[in-house]
Amino acid sequence: MARPRTNRRRFVLVLVILTSLTLITLDSRNGRSGPLGAVGRVAHTVVSPVQHATSAVANPIGDWWSGLVDSGRLKKENRKLRAEVAKLRGREDKARIAIENDNELRRFLGLDLLESADTILARVVDRNPGNFESTIVINRGQEHGIQKDMAVIAPDGVVGHVIESWHGGAKVRLLTDPESAVAVRTVEHPATGIAQGSSHSDDLTVSDFDAKAIVARGDHVITADVSNSVFPPDLEVGRVTSIKPQDAGLGLTVKIKPAVDFNELDYVEVLRWVPGEGPVVAPPTTTTTTTTVPGATTTTTTTTTTVP
Amino acid sequence: MRVRRTVLLLVATVLLQVAVFNHLRVDGRVPDLGLIVAVAIAFDYGPESGAVFGFFAGLGFDFFLETPLGLSALAYALTAFGVGTLQGGVLRTPKWFTPVIGALSGVVGGLIFIGVGLLAGVEGVHGNEAFVTVLITSLYNALLAPFVFMAVGRWLRDPHDRITRF
Numbered sequence: 194m195a196r197p198r199t200n201r202r203r204f205v206l207v208l209v210i211l212t213s214l215t216l217i218t219l220d221s222r223n224g225r226s227g228p229l230g231a232v233g234r235v236a237h238t239v240v241s242p243v244q245h246a247t248s249a250v251a252n253p254i255g256d257w258w259s260g261l262v263d264s265g266r267l268k269k270e271n272r273k274l275r276a277e278v279a280k281l282r283g284r285e286d287k288a289r290i291a292i293e294n295d296n297e298l299r300r301f302l303g304l305d306l307l308e309s310a311d312t313i314l315a316r317v318v319d320r321n322p323g324n325f326e327s328t329i330v331i332n333r334g335q336e337h338g339i340q341k342d343m344a345v346i347a348p349d350g351v352v353g354h355v356i357e358s359w360h361g362g363a364k365v366r367l368l369t370d371p372e373s374a375v376a377v378r379t380v381e382h383p384a385t386g387i388a389q390g391s392s393h394s395d396d397l398t399v400s401d402f403d404a405k406a407i408v409a410r411g412d413h414v415i416t417a418d419v420s421n422s423v424f425p426p427d428l429e430v431g432r433v434t435s436i437k438p439q440d441a442g443l444g445l446t447v448k449i450k451p452a453v454d455f456n457e458l459d460y461v462e463v464l465r466w467v468p469g470e471g472p473v474v475a476p477p478t479t480t481t482t483t484t485t486v487p488g489a490t491t492t493t494t495t496t497t498t499t500v501p
Numbered sequence: 502m503r504v505r506r507t508v509l510l511l512v513a514t515v516l517l518q519v520a521v522f523n524h525l526r527v528d529g530r531v532p533d534l535g536l537i538v539a540v541a542i543a544f545d546y547g548p549e550s551g552a553v554f555g556f557f558a559g560l561g562f563d564f565f566l567e568t569p570l571g572l573s574a575l576a577y578a579l580t581a582f583g584v585g586t587l588q589g590g591v592l593r594t595p596k597w598f599t600p601v602i603g604a605l606s607g608v609v610g611g612l613i614f615i616g617v618g619l620l621a622g623v624e625g626v627h628g629n630e631a632f633v634t635v636l637i638t639s640l641y642n643a644l645l646a647p648f649v650f651m652a653v654g655r656w657l658r659d660p661h662d663r664i665t666r667f
Binding site: 201202205206209210212213214215216217219220221229232233236237240243244246247248251252319320321322323324325326328356364366370371372391392393394 | 516518519520521522523524529530531548549552553556560561562564565566567568569570571572573574575578579582586614617618621622623624625626627628630631633634638
């Protein structure tokens with residue numbers, strides 16, 4: 194009597210292991226582009242409304258809880274931010290002039306202008322559901338023209354890039370994700386490297402800065418102009434927090450604190466920028482309206498730019 | 502009827518995991534709800550039932566993760582199967598046993614996830630932080646386990662037949 198039950202138990206175990214290993218192998222080799230990817234996108238589309246609903250309920254509760262627990266810290270932070278706003282207002286005019294000069298020079302040199310790229314505003318509706326990745330889910334997807342590899346920014350700087358989009362949402366890999374890598378350079382004494390994220394760390398690590406590079410704590414780090422990078426150049430990434438020479442003088446390991454606070458993200462902008470091609474400007478659509486009034490015919494042609 | 506209830510439990514588990522528990526983090530970590538439910542089923546209905554439920558719960562969760570599809574499915578299924586097999590040799594289970602099972606299954610499932618993840622080239626499972634994550638998640642699982650075991654037991658209870666057929 195016990196033998197068939199033992200055999201059944203073994204059969205179930207072997208079946209589960211083999212199926213899992215097959216799926217892992219297929220997914221690792223082909224990614225989520227085939228039928229498995231389609232099933233995943235359907236799952237996202239189905240769950241999106243639930244995620245939006247729970248987010249709408251959970252976020253105010255979370256904010257209330259944070260406000261209750263951190264009221265002292267929030268008051269202090271509020272005072273600090275007011276002082277910072279006053280200081281930044283003074284710098285705004287100088288920055289505007291610098292941007293205008295920069296744009297003029299870029300036009301003169303025939304370089305892509307980031308300002309000409311459309312952006313799509315999206316709300317963060319969810320965070321990564323797992324423990325070994327750093328991603329967010331936004332509430333706009335394919336229906337707004339959001340595609341894989343589009344860069345995502347916030348007012349403070351780079352957030353990450355789109356890794357998957359479906360109808361009603363998209364998944365964004367944050368800079369701090371272990372699989373994320375972004376080409377960066379320092380502003381003060383230009384040195385170029387690749388900044389990578391790591392598991393459960395808020396910092397980025399650059400481990401390929403040249404040993405002779407002049408990098409100091411507090412240096413600004415921005416995205417580098419590298420061909421086919423998903424990120425346009427000159428976007429704020431963060432500031433250098435520590436510099437450590439590698440063994441045998443091979444190079445410098447530099448830690449960067451991202452400019453964006455990923456835990457406080459509510460809204461982000463998706464840049465319609467295609468790697469290697471530059472900004473995507475939506476094609477203009479032309480509408481012709483003919484109005485006939487007694488004695489005269491008026492034709493109005495309106496050219497509008499719409500997001501497909 | 503039992504199968505329908507099990508399928509409903511599966512859908513609810515995946516939805517709770519991806520839409521609710523990612524707002525209820527402890528030190529940035531989420532619990533393995535699918536794993537605890539699979540272990541609870543293995544505890545009550547045997548290792549095969551636990552393994553099958555764990556496989557589908559993990560697979561459902563995998564669709565929302567960036568780690569390879571099937572990784573959570575394998576970790577959940579193997580852990581539930583192991584717990585179900587070991588439980589067969591235990592005659593009486595004291596009350597403190599449920600949180601311990603929750604924590605232990607978190608450790609075992611987490612280590613399987615890390616081990617197979619390393620072989621599959623998953624970046625996120627490298628380094629000591631991955632083990633810290635497993636530890637914190639296991640403690641979170643231990644806190645949830647008594648409630649999950651009770652809920653699963655009540656939801657799937659059937660006075661006539663205690664064996665789930667898949």
